[in-house]
Amino acid sequence: MPLLDRHGAKAEIWTRSEGAAIDNLSHALVDWAVLPEALAQKTRDQRIGVVIPNTVRIPELKLLMRQLSLIAISFPSFGDGRGFSLARLIRNHGFTGTLRASGPLIVDQFAYALACGFDEVELPEASAVRQPVEQWVQALGQISHGYQRGYGDSGNILDRRRSARLKHAAAG
């Protein structure tokens, strides 16, 4: 399925495993239900990623996070925004691997997804056909700065006002 990040289309390096059988896959993407079993088989060189439903809660995930290189949060529909909060929590709890949003997102959610801590979006074919990659990249620049502090790194309005105030005070 098509994959993209802030720079555009991206090649998929992950392979979905059959159940917990990660065999010798270098980057194995496993279902949440079989994660413990898959992790038990993990060799030192193997990378494990997991696909989680958006109902998974941090206490269940937290102890496993260090062993994971990728967490893909499922979006059952674009209107179900739980994934945004879950991504935010996962980041807040220190996950530094790749965070993927997986589902029928729309272009207008791309900036939100990145601001909440996602790195990439994996789309179903039908969504990707209607919404070409250029639209996604272009949408990122539509709103230069949001008001919320601590979301994304493009600089929020409150912190920019603060810098302007400090600069002004220093000059005065």
Added chain:
Amino acid sequence: MYRYDEFDERFVRERVAQFRDQVGRRLSGSLTEDEFKPLRLKNGVYLQLHAYMLRIAVPYGTLSSKQMRQLALIGERYDRGYGHFTTRTNLQFNWPKLRDIPDILDLLADVEMHAIQTSGNCIRNVTADHFAGVAQDEVEDPRPTAELIRQWSSLHPEFDYLPRKFKIAVTGAEHDRAVIKAHDIGLRILRHPDTHEIGYEVIVGGGLGRTPMIGKVVREFLPKADLLAYLEAIMRVYNLEGRRDNKYKARVKILVHEIGTEEFSRRVEEEFARLDGPSVNADPAEVARIAAYFAPPAYETLPATSGAFEAARAGNPDFARWVETNLTPHRQPGYAALTISLKPIGAPPGDATSEQMRVVADLADEFSLSEIRVTHAQNLVLPHVKLSDLFAVWQRLGEAELATANAGLITDIIACPGLDYCALATARSIPIAQALAQRFADPARQKEIGVLNIKISGCINACGHHHVGHIGILGLEKRGIESYQITLGGDATENAAIGEILGPGLAAEDVPDAIERIVSVYLAQRQAGESFIDNVRRIGLAPFKAAFQDTNREVSHAVA
């Protein structure tokens, strides 16, 4: 009033361009209607029965004369020369074309306005006490708090796809004029009883609609500086835990109800404790920057009374009556806040023509420091009028049919647009309001009845706040015809209460008689000085029910 800085300006302009692009992508087929619908709703665009509708945000009900003139212009250029003020202090145009809406949004941006988040499953336009900064019972002006929340909630990356809509209201006064207990979050500004520090009482889980509930206190005192972090914690708990399996159970009130106030509060406090507050909250300098815009305007030093005003009042009974109902005392000596009723007898509640908007804008410039307020009761307010100017203002209002003396009285009816416009409605609301206003039009009778709030909704979504009307009327469909359910005993103030259903639904033409009977019970049973709602509380529903059932038996076409 708040003024946009370069960041606000750019933000709103970019949102207009983004919406233009979204419309383009819808027309090209990049976006399906299912995908486009939430996007247009989040910019205030509904598809109603006859046309699109555009709901424009009037944050915390504050408008400048310049903004009001721009609304008048938009009404003429792109609509049918009138607009409708809503119970959430917004303004709706009923006939815009989708192709014109980006241009309308440009015109709004020219006067620092927008339609951002006036609908959709996101944090909606923040409302506040319409007498903010004016009221004598105010601890602190709620508008800086509301403005901070407006900014923080705009295009929030995490909270734009919530389980359901989310409404926040703020009051800084003892007397609640913002219906905060019927909001998803209600904030009451108060002083800590021991430290006297300013902070918030945080109420969560109020709401009307299908399952009306009064909000519960989840935090008795929140230090002012912690506001945004605490809101973030509430929103995160709701976004993750709120039900998404059933849209009628998706509001935060259901979550609070299902897990209990204590458990909800515990989850919020846990997340709040984990959050790094200082990295989320606005710094004090930013809070002060916003607050400075709401500093008291340049009032003149005036005596507390005006001879000219008293003379006019003594000499003109109509003026005296209007003063009695439509005037609110002002904290500044020699000034008053006056309510401009948008409820002339027989007219659709809350509607104003472009000409009327201009009259109000002109009067605001001449007599009210260019400021106007919109109330949740669908009226307007000129907040800073000198007592000595009142008579002149009243005369000018009268020429524009804006001097109806009924604020708070039985003909000051709240009504949603209902089936005359709304695609969700199950019955009409406005004709019921018109019939009731005509029935009780006599000024002497209105005065005798005193304060009585009738609120009418055309469907269970309760935009007309019928649950918290002293008398509530809900329009439903019963077997292919319109049927009206009457509730009694609701209250929208700090004593918030949900009204109880009196009996079976009525046909439209029987509603005035039923209300008449309810009012008769009150008039017969009241004690000296007892208001309608106090009377209902004292004597209970039974006498009203009995009278109501008499009506029901007598009418030939009662709808079972």
Added chain:
Amino acid sequence: MAAAKRPALPVILLANDLLDGDVVFAAGDANGLHWSRDPGAALVGGDDATADRLDAFAAAELGNQQVVDAYLVDVAVEDGVPVPRHYRERMKTTGPSIRRDLGKQAELPLAQAFLRA
């Protein structure tokens, strides 16, 4: 659309124009269908075959980004004019009952025929 149960015959097809929002009605004959703003011009589907054609037209036009909210409405034919049986849809053929100067009732003389007391 597909999941919705078809109302009782006879039916007309109504929708809102995507760009303008106006209520429009499927009109035409066996040779083809088009949209009309005039409820009096609506093609009445009195049999399943015509109702199927109206359904197919709705699906195609939704897909072409021409209209939104297209659905069949059951009508009574009164004096040759199809009048929706439900008061909600009758409102769509006239305009607001509280503003007779606005909407189809004001703009299209024929739509006056849809007014009911």
